[in-house]
Amino acid sequence: HYNPPASLAAAADLQADADGLAGGGRVPLGALVYDFDQIDPDAAGNNLLHYQNGFWYDVAGRTASPYLRKRAVVASVLAGSVALGDVSFRLPAELVFTNTGLSVSSVAVDFNDGGGVQTLTPGGAAVTVSYASGGTKVLRLAVTLSDGTQKTTYARLTVSGAAGCPGCRTASDDYVKRFKPCFRQTVTATDNFTAYETEPFPNVPGRGNVLYYYGGNKTCTPNGTAKLNVTKPIIVLDGFDPQDTRPGEEIYGRYLSYKDNTNSEVNLADRLRAENTDVVILNFPNYEVGRRPFRSIPNAIAVNRDGGADYVERNAFVLIALIQDINAQLQAAGSTEKITIIGPSMGGLISRYALAYMERNNIPHNVKLWISFDSPHQGANIPIGAQRFLRYFGENGQASAQRALEEQLNNVAAKQMLLHHHLANSNIAAGAPSFRDRFAQALATNGIAGSNGFPQNLRRVALINGAINGTRYGNACEQVMTMTSLLAMRIFNWINVGVITSTAAGGELYFSGNNGNACKTFYGYTRTSAGEVSNNAAPSNSISYDIAPGGSYNTVDQIADQGQGYSAFKLLGFDLGFGTSTSFNRIKSNHSFIPTKSSLAFTGTNRDLGENLSGRNLVCTSETPFQAYFAPTTNEDHVFLSAANVAWVLNEINGTPPPPPLPGYSVVGPS
Numbered sequence: 001h002y003n004p005p006a007s008l009a010a011a012a013d014l015q016a017d018a019d020g021l022a023g024g025g026r027v028p029l030g031a032l033v034y035d036f037d038q039i040d041p042d043a044a045g046n047n048l049l050h051y052q053n054g055f056w057y058d059v060a061g062r063t064a065s066p067y068l069r070k071r072a073v074v075a076s077v078l079a080g081s082v083a084l085g086d087v088s089f090r091l092p093a094e095l096v097f098t099n100t101g102l103s104v105s106s107v108a109v110d111f112n113d114g115g116g117v118q119t120l121t122p123g124g125a126a127v128t129v130s131y132a133s134g135g136t137k138v139l140r141l142a143v144t145l146s147d148g149t150q151k152t153t154y155a156r157l158t159v160s161g162a163a164g165c166p167g168c169r170t171a172s173d174d175y176v177k178r179f180k181p182c183f184r185q186t187v188t189a190t191d192n193f194t195a196y197e198t199e200p201f202p203n204v205p206g207r208g209n210v211l212y213y214y215g216g217n218k219t220c221t222p223n224g225t226a227k228l229n230v231t232k233p234i235i236v237l238d239g240f241d242p243q244d245t246r247p248g249e250e251i252y253g254r255y256l257s258y259k260d261n262t263n264s265e266v267n268l269a270d271r272l273r274a275e276n277t278d279v280v281i282l283n284f285p286n287y288e289v290g291r292r293p294f295r296s297i298p299n300a301i302a303v304n305r306d307g308g309a310d311y312v313e314r315n316a317f318v319l320i321a322l323i324q325d326i327n328a329q330l331q332a333a334g335s336t337e338k339i340t341i342i343g344p345s346m347g348g349l350i351s352r353y354a355l356a357y358m359e360r361n362n363i364p365h366n367v368k369l370w371i372s373f374d375s376p377h378q379g380a381n382i383p384i385g386a387q388r389f390l391r392y393f394g395e396n397g398q399a400s401a402q403r404a405l406e407e408q409l410n411n412v413a414a415k416q417m418l419l420h421h422h423l424a425n426s427n428i429a430a431g432a433p434s435f436r437d438r439f440a441q442a443l444a445t446n447g448i449a450g451s452n453g454f455p456q457n458l459r460r461v462a463l464i465n466g467a468i469n470g471t472r473y474g475n476a477c478e479q480v481m482t483m484t485s486l487l488a489m490r491i492f493n494w495i496n497v498g499v500i501t502s503t504a505a506g507g508e509l510y511f512s513g514n515n516g517n518a519c520k521t522f523y524g525y526t527r528t529s530a531g532e533v534s535n536n537a538a539p540s541n542s543i544s545y546d547i548a549p550g551g552s553y554n555t556v557d558q559i560a561d562q563g564q565g566y567s568a569f570k571l572l573g574f575d576l577g578f579g580t581s582t583s584f585n586r587i588k589s590n591h592s593f594i595p596t597k598s599s600l601a602f603t604g605t606n607r608d609l610g611e612n613l614s615g616r617n618l619v620c621t622s623e624t625p626f627q628a629y630f631a632p633t634t635n636e637d638h639v640f641l642s643a644a645n646v647a648w649v650l651n652e653i654n655g656t657p658p659p660p661p662l663p664g665y666s667v668v669g670p671s
Contacts, residue, residue: 018078030095031075037067073151075141081158093123112137179253180222181211189317201290206314211248215276229333230278239345241308248283258641309411316354338368348375355455356447377601379419385521387422465551466596468631470612476544477519480588481509511546513537548609551638553593560584628669
């Protein structure tokens with residue numbers, strides 16, 4: 001393991017510093033000029049070192065140094081990828097490290113954009129680069145030192161945007177450019193929230209980005225500066241979105257689109273706007289809450305809050321502020337319309353908490369219809385085997401696994417929602433300590449007495465994606481993925497040499513067991529650490545959470561897409577020129593993410609998540625708090641819109657009776 005000297009930050013801290021210095025849309029570069037000692041291969045033969053009990057020791061009274069003085073000069077972009085188009089780069093002085101007595105005068109960079117070389121100086125002005133095509137770019141960086149010497153190094157940067165780049169969006173799919181709002185604003189909560197654990201700058205209230213798409217009876221200037229009063233509003237919330245990878249424009253353009261009965265793409269928001277409805281998107285961004293020092297420099301590093309993975313309650317207070325603003329607009333416009341709220345995924349929990357809180361505190365919300373869209377009212381599920389996979393390989397040097405673990409699973413929202421969290425260290429499903437149970441209690445005790453935390457003074461309906469008839473995702477203990485990593489090397493940090501046939505690591509994933517019967521969910525090993533096995537199961541009263549009927553997610557694909565291919569070994573964030581080449585065998589991609597019973601907030605006595613619910617009306621049996629629900633008979637992707645469920649949603653919005661159920665769907669309301 002590498003132990004940095006006091007003058008250098010640990011790799012994880014350096015990454016956090018780089019993230020904090022990446023403000024204003026500027027991508028930071030870093031540079032390192034360091035002298036270090038390397039053991040002389042002839043030291044033992046020259047009686048300068050001796051070997052004893054597995055360690056090398058200095059020879060007393062040695063006549064010369066057993067070390068060779070070396071110098072490392074490294075520079076790199078401290079980001080793995082950037083978006084297509086204009087990108088701003090800078091070289092913060094805080095990310096230039098040296099112990100040589102020399103300083104870095106400049107770094108001249110060929111960004112491989114066709115624009116030639118651009119020069120950056122420590123703490124100097126940023127430069128703008130325009131990438132017209134995507135893919136992997138090889139950057140050439142020439143570092144000039146204060147004594148006039150120059151060293152050249154290389155870096156790789158992925159530009160997302162080319163059609164030939166797997167997983168990248170094309171320029172025509174740039175939702176931010178295609179779906180410009182009529183007006184945008186920032187909304188800040190007026191109530192503060194007390195976090196479950198100590199956090200930096202706790203007194204900063206929550207914040208949201210609001211995008212207004214006005215109805216057809218109003219003038220809309222894309223990215224306009226004129227805020228018009230809404231007269232017929234529908235608020236659509238963002239859901240779980242760590243690091244705000246899904247902007248409000250994408251919520252509108254992608255997540256509100258569906259295929260109609262002719263297989264043509266249609267946008268639900270466009271349809272609503274054609275009926276003079278004002279569509280209001282509430283997104284929860286990353287935002288700065290304060291600044292911290294860096295070395296001797298005060299207030300150098302921005303401290304950001306990840307709004308897309310923040311506490312449900314704090315984001316609920318943001319929604320309350322927006323609801324109050326919308327109601328003020330309705331009053332100013334002389335409109336008697338009421339508000340409709342659509343809460344997809346975690347957005348359903350945020351809106352549930354906000355509306356119930358307003359009712360409990362006698363704050364008028366003026367909401368007529370609340371649509372909970374595949375929301376985890378009783379928890380969400382990411383296979384525990386996948387969580388243990390990321391934890392094990394993250395702890396054993398895989399930076400991408402560690403970052404995925406921290407950003408996707410160890411954030412506060414995931415700890416609030418996941419039914420089985422790796423931090424519980426439990427073979428039987430259990431939530432994150434001090435988070436899951438506390439959050440469930442906070443939800444249930446919010447609102448009017450006897451409401452179980454659900455708003456009462458409106459119509460409550462649920463649109464779900466999990467099968468109502470008990471259809472499962474396979475079998476408990478079923479193998480779903482294997483992974484193999486082989487050692488690999490590069491020349492000049494960017495040319496592939498090839499794969500060395502020695503295995504570096506391997507892993508296997510399985511679904512968890514049924515009814516308290518634990519089975520293997522994860523097995524992993526590396527060359528340098530002991531292997532690890534995890535055995536897990538659902539509680540004794542339920543089938544495996546991984547196979548239960550529910551809205552699906554493709555965690556296996558997410559791990560494989562991010563982990564496959566070449567992964568560099570790094571020191572202080574810099575590529576050392578060798579690493580691993582990893583391949584995955586995906587046996588089963590999808591699993592239950594939002595169990596059917598969770599999205600229905602099921603209150604019946606049978607706690608088995610695999611129960612077939614198609615034989616009865618849960619509204620009439622008082623086994624759900626919703627007054628109507630729409631459910632498929634086959635499991636669908638989480639927050640999937642179809643022609644059938646959109647027709648049901650539109651009928652609810654328009655206040656018309658639901659149509660007869662279509663084949664493959666179940667429409668349920670009061671008997």
